[in-house]
Amino acid sequence: MAYTKEQLVEMYKIMQRGRLFDKKIATESKKGKLVGMFHFGTNQEAFEAGLMPLIGPDDYLKPYHRNHGCLSMCDMKLYVAGMLERATGYNNGIGGDYHQQDIADLHLLPLDGLIGEDWLHDTGVAMALKLQNKPGVVINCQGDGGAQMGALYEAMNFASLFSLPIVYVVVNNGVAMTTPTEKECKCSEISGRAAGFNVKGVSVWGQDPIAVREAMEAAIESARRGEPALVEVMTYRKCGHYFGDPRDYETAERDARMSEKYPDPIPRFEKMLQEMGICTEEELKGYAKEIKNEIAEAFEWAYQQPRLTGDMTKGADKVFSNTEGGKL
Amino acid sequence: MGIIGIACNPQSGKDIRRLLTAATTIDDMEKLNILERIMLSAAAVGDQKVYVMPDRLGYGRLLLQKRQTPGYPGDLSQLEVYEMERTETQSDTIFFASEMERIGADVLVVMGGDGTSRAAAKGTRKVPMISMSTGTNNVYPELMEGTVAGLAAAVLAGKRAPLEACAAPAKCIEIWKNGALVDLALIDLVFCRNPFVGSKAIWNYQEIDQVVVTQCSMASIGFSALVGTALQVSRTDEWGAMAEFTGGTPNTLAPVGAGTVQGVHIENACRLPLGKPVTRTMTYQGTLALDGEREIFFQPGDVITCAVTRNGPLRVDVAGTIEYARTHGCFQLRQEATA
Numbered sequence: 198m199a200y201t202k203e204q205l206v207e208m209y210k211i212m213q214r215g216r217l218f219d220k221k222i223a224t225e226s227k228k229g230k231l232v233g234m235f236h237f238g239t240n241q242e243a244f245e246a247g248l249m250p251l252i253g254p255d256d257y258l259k260p261y262h263r264n265h266g267c268l269s270m271c272d273m274k275l276y277v278a279g280m281l282e283r284a285t286g287y288n289n290g291i292g293g294d295y296h297q298q299d300i301a302d303l304h305l306l307p308l309d310g311l312i313g314e315d316w317l318h319d320t321g322v323a324m325a326l327k328l329q330n331k332p333g334v335v336i337n338c339q340g341d342g343g344a345q346m347g348a349l350y351e352a353m354n355f356a357s358l359f360s361l362p363i364v365y366v367v368v369n370n371g372v373a374m375t376t377p378t379e380k381e382c383k384c385s386e387i388s389g390r391a392a393g394f395n396v397k398g399v400s401v402w403g404q405d406p407i408a409v410r411e412a413m414e415a416a417i418e419s420a421r422r423g424e425p426a427l428v429e430v431m432t433y434r435k436c437g438h439y440f441g442d443p444r445d446y447e448t449a450e451r452d453a454r455m456s457e458k459y460p461d462p463i464p465r466f467e468k469m470l471q472e473m474g475i476c477t478e479e480e481l482k483g484y485a486k487e488i489k490n491e492i493a494e495a496f497e498w499a500y501q502q503p504r505l506t507g508d509m510t511k512g513a514d515k516v517f518s519n520t521e522g523g524k525l
Numbered sequence: 526m527g528i529i530g531i532a533c534n535p536q537s538g539k540d541i542r543r544l545l546t547a548a549t550t551i552d553d554m555e556k557l558n559i560l561e562r563i564m565l566s567a568a569a570v571g572d573q574k575v576y577v578m579p580d581r582l583g584y585g586r587l588l589l590q591k592r593q594t595p596g597y598p599g600d601l602s603q604l605e606v607y608e609m610e611r612t613e614t615q616s617d618t619i620f621f622a623s624e625m626e627r628i629g630a631d632v633l634v635v636m637g638g639d640g641t642s643r644a645a646a647k648g649t650r651k652v653p654m655i656s657m658s659t660g661t662n663n664v665y666p667e668l669m670e671g672t673v674a675g676l677a678a679a680v681l682a683g684k685r686a687p688l689e690a691c692a693a694p695a696k697c698i699e700i701w702k703n704g705a706l707v708d709l710a711l712i713d714l715v716f717c718r719n720p721f722v723g724s725k726a727i728w729n730y731q732e733i734d735q736v737v738v739t740q741c742s743m744a745s746i747g748f749s750a751l752v753g754t755a756l757q758v759s760r761t762d763e764w765g766a767m768a769e770f771t772g773g774t775p776n777t778l779a780p781v782g783a784g785t786v787q788g789v790h791i792e793n794a795c796r797l798p799l800g801k802p803v804t805r806t807m808t809y810q811g812t813l814a815l816d817g818e819r820e821i822f823f824q825p826g827d828v829i830t831c832a833v834t835r836n837g838p839l840r841v842d843v844a845g846t847i848e849y850a851r852t853h854g855c856f857q858l859r860q861e862a863t864a
Binding site: 199201279383384385386388389392397398399400402404407408409410411412414415419426454457458472473487493 | 535536539540541542543544546550552553580581584587610611612614720721722723724725726730732787810822833863
């Protein structure tokens, strides 16, 4: 067998963590307990399940804004506290859901407010690793919308030219904010662009965590050799751009077609694990309950943490700097 | 009026094997160029209708746009995008091929790898098929110039050559699981020890248990070439072959994939007469890989039967078709009488 039960269960839990965390946010938002805009990744959790287990202690990850599966590398309590603007959370609570980061300890790179700009920032991190002769690989995640930004060209050209240890991941979920991919891009697959930079690019069906993991393993291995790679994860976003988005831009015909092409990865994986005799239905329910409890506890703890006050958001130590300021 | 169908797989030549090996990448633009060359060449030879399968990118739609470009010098007037619901999966190729049979198409041009030709074969085994290589392991399809494929397609669409002179049934491997016919392969069937379908490709050759082939030669790549290290079977031979692979000390070099030649341990390689079933009761969890792609999961106790037969698609001999047409004057131009 290519994967152990432990590895397969880990992948399952990552998918459930992403899905259930999004659901918890929806529940809490409806209660009026959360403020801000939240971006869900419903139906694309297999991407995180395939990627996250491969990230080693020397590697750096820049998730994108529908990446709650990346919580598997965070302390969930600190993440939720950060999201709830609590002073004890990550980034002293000023990151919100979108901009949480911990470069020094978790190697969790910041997400730029301008989608598609951090192609460049993360390529710079890969350059730094190379110059400092450090062993890690940078994983830069974007959506298909981010892939239409000009920074892609500069970043991939640079990465190719200098043989940088970086994997570009494009989560092509069929819609960029509110624009269907076919209205923003004239290529059938975005991975084809990599060839223009002498970078290897592949597309992988994103509803099977095993398929994603196999592609990511190959891409990370390639990047460690100094051959940057682009992996396009083909999937479909079964939710709005933000929580509360009515999805007026999505037609029933397209939704039905895309849903058939990209079925829910969680029950699909559950069925496979049961058919292969790896997990029973009861075991799977137990893992989901465990994650649900973990999330509930994190929210409960975070709600009790001190709120961020205005004066805590100011100061030079809140600005990233190599030489001055504090750790964010 | 004759009908040519063209199915171009936008996803062929883009899978994970580009990362694992030095496999060829064929991008959208190149496929579009090939498609255009087929159309232009066919139009120069005869009048016919050309249906292109709709796809996510819209190769046919892009060519229609090109046709409308002021000053475009080519003749794309025969082009029509076939109206059908698309799923953007392999099912589209299967359905399109079956539709070509239903409407009486004279020839089907398939652009892709072994897997794409296999999908088309699942849709029709009656419409003569020209398989063009734009994939990864291309044993069944041929690497050919689009212009040449267009010439042969137009000859068939214009009924300028008898079908029996141009095409013959290909071999295939029919596969049954627990008594039910589940699928077919055109080139190779691999019993793979990896139980996950995953990204479909196989690159850990230690996972290969047994390979059954319709044809094999070391002068190719992929799993048929593994058997090809022991014997050669041509596409016209009235038999297939099979061999087993173990973790024993490698006893031969094999061109297992694009740019990958490595040692393997091969045993019990033998010819397999057409129609002779091979039945195994599986003792481990694994997958059946068809034409290079893991597709079908099996459990211990599952009974897998396969047989090499002549029930494959009608394969067009492109060079032979053109030569027949040439020697029968099909390309000769009439001399206009001068006043």
